[in-house]
Amino acid sequence: MTEGGSGGTPERDGLRAALGGLTTRGRSFLAAGMAAAVCSFLLGxxxxxxxxxxxxxxxxxxVLVLHRTRYRVAGSRTLSPARVPVAAESRVxxxxxxxxxxxxxxxxxxxxxxxxxxxxPRFVLDRVEAGGRREVSxxxxSDLRGRYPxxxxQLRLSDPFGMCELTRAFSTCDTLTxxxxxxxLPPVRLAGEAAGHGEGRQRSPALAGEDDVIxxxxxxxxxLRRVHWRSTARHGELMVRREEQPQKTRCTILLDTRAAAHPGxxxxxxxxxxxxxxxSSAAHLLERGFSVRLLTDTGTCVPGPDGTGGFGGGTEPADAAGLMLDTLAVVEQSEEEGLSGAYxxxxGGEGLLVAFFGDLDERQAAxxxxxxxxxxxxxxxxxxGDAWTRGPGGIGFSAGQVPMAERLxxxxxxxxxxxxxxPGDTLADLWRAGSGPRPADAESDAVRTPAGGWS
Incomplete structure (x- = not known):
């Protein structure tokens, strides 16, 4: 449960603002009184x-009584939880x-x-005694991801006659992500994934608590059994060897965010x-012990200092997953024309690269x-992308784009x-297909069965 902000005493409106809070009934009474006063002079x-x-x-x-009201009310808001997936509910x-x-x-x-x-949401609270508390929820x-304030x-006060209403607001806001x-995803071994040192694994100096060769x-x-006597004699002080440990397999997840590549x-x-x-891929690979980073076509990289592409080897998997989810919650389509920023x-030495491409022309495929x-x-x-916009069973492709079989x-x-x-494909099925041998014939992927399988 995440504690929301707490507001203090509401800001008091000026007398002019209080006069602006007259209701229709109050304005009618005021107009009727002025009209009666004018008529009294005309008629004697x-x-x-x-x-x-x-x-x-x-x-x-x-208005004067409501303006001089000395209510002191404290308010707080609590979100449970403050971060939810799409279509899930949060209680406030x-x-x-x-x-x-x-x-x-x-x-x-x-x-x-x-x-x-x-x-x-609007709530009406009856008389609250001195020192009393009231809770509502x-x-x-949301079906759309994002950060929402x-x-x-707002606290609305009114007089017993309904002549005036004043709205006073607390200053604190909270954010729902x-x-x-x-x-x-199924725990399958992806094609080309290394199981030890090699092309899929990278060696790097260990962080605090790990060993390295220096x-x-x-x-x-x-x-004392780890004292390196040769280095001790050379430096004149006790030196301890740090043995090499295998590091986590690195993986880069590339997300193509180009607006031209994703119609609709x-x-x-x-x-x-x-x-x-x-x-889903980032969370799955982090659970499997990968060191994962998220990269977009603009060159933005998470985690990493100033987006320069660090893998964040010292980041805990849960923290890394949360950071990537928060980034993906607000990611938008870019105006980039190509993938050069990500390239x-x-x-080099990226280990495993998992990419989600949109429509590609020959240049971007290169x-x-x-x-x-x-x-x-x-x-x-x-x-x-054309299949999403034209619906299942359609054929064709946008001008400037190559057919799907040619892209593959x-x-x-x-x-x-x-x-x-x-449309209709699930990532779990595709992820399982990614663990099999690489197809030799790209044309076999161009025809789809109605059930979403391969024909």
Whole structure:
């Protein structure tokens, strides 16, 4: 459970703002009183003047009394949980406490929420005694990923006659993060994945608590059997050897976010499928002990200092997964024309490369082919964006793009294990297919069965 922000005493509106809070009833009384006063002068009726003064004075007195109200109310908001997957619900609890010595009147609470999360929740609280507390709750859900602000919480005060209403707002807001769904994937060994030192595994100096080949100074508690006597004689102090340990297999997940490569929009679009697949792949590989980073076509890399492409070897798997999910929650389609930004980040020795491509022309397919030379093994999921926009069973492709069979052929000739993705395909089935031998004939992937399998 994540604690939301806590607001202090609401900001007090000025008298001018209080006059602006007159309701329709209050404005009607004020207008009627002024009209009666004018008529009393025109008709010479002093009794009518008294009636007019009474009608005009009542809403003004209500405004003054409400403006001078000394309610001191504290409010807080709690989200449970503050990070949810798409289409999941989160409960928001509002807590109001009367910290003054006077009981309150009827209070109406309203919390500001984005339209995508549903209508604004409103609650009416009866008289709250001095020192009393009230708690209310509501649920929010979203079919679209993103970060959504909740608040500020508004408190509406009204007088007993309904002449005036004042809205006072707390200053604190909270954020609900809606991340992509993480689908479970089968624990299969991907094509080209190394099981030990080799092209899929990289050696790097160990971090704190791990061993490496560079001797270091003796520390209290080190095993004397690890003293490196040759280095000790050379440096004149006790030196301890740190033996090499196998490091985690590295994996880069490449997400193609180009708007031109993913036609269509909405929860069922090709781009949203790719985002969900990238999130599921990252979580699955982290659970299997990989050192994973997320890379986009713009060259942005997570984790990594300033997006320069570090794998973040010292990051805990849970922290790395949370960081990637938070990044994918707000990732948007880019205006990039090609994949050169991602290619520049791939400097070689990448281990396993898992890519989710959109529509590719010949030039971008060639760039993807050069990417293959900078990694140990490569698996590509190629999304047919036209299939999403034209619906199942359609044929054809956009101008400037090559047919799906040609895209697969170009990638496979470059050494990729390339799989086509169409509407209705599940990542789990494709992930299992990625563990098999690389198809030799790309044309066999161009024809789809109605059930979503291969023909």
């Amino acid at each position: 009726q002093p009794d009518l003047l008294r009636v007019g003064l009474l009608l005009a004075a009542l809403p003004l007195v209500c 609890r509002l807590r109001m406490e009367n910290v003054s010595r006077l009981p309150t009147g009827v209070l109406m609470l309203q919390d500001r929420v984005p339209y995508v999360l549903g209508p604004r 509501y649920r929010v859900r 909740l608040g500020p919480l 809606v991340v992509p769904r993480v689908e479970p 001797p270091r100074g003796y520390r209290h508690g080190d095993d 929009a909405g929860p069922d679009s090709a781009f949203e499928w790719a985002v969900t697949a990238a999130a 520049d980040v791939l400097r 760039v993807a082919g050069r990417m293959r030379q900078r990694c140990g093994a490569a698996l590509a999921f190629v999304l047919d 052929r170009l990638l496979r000739e470059a050494g990729w294990k390339a799989l086509p993705v169409a």
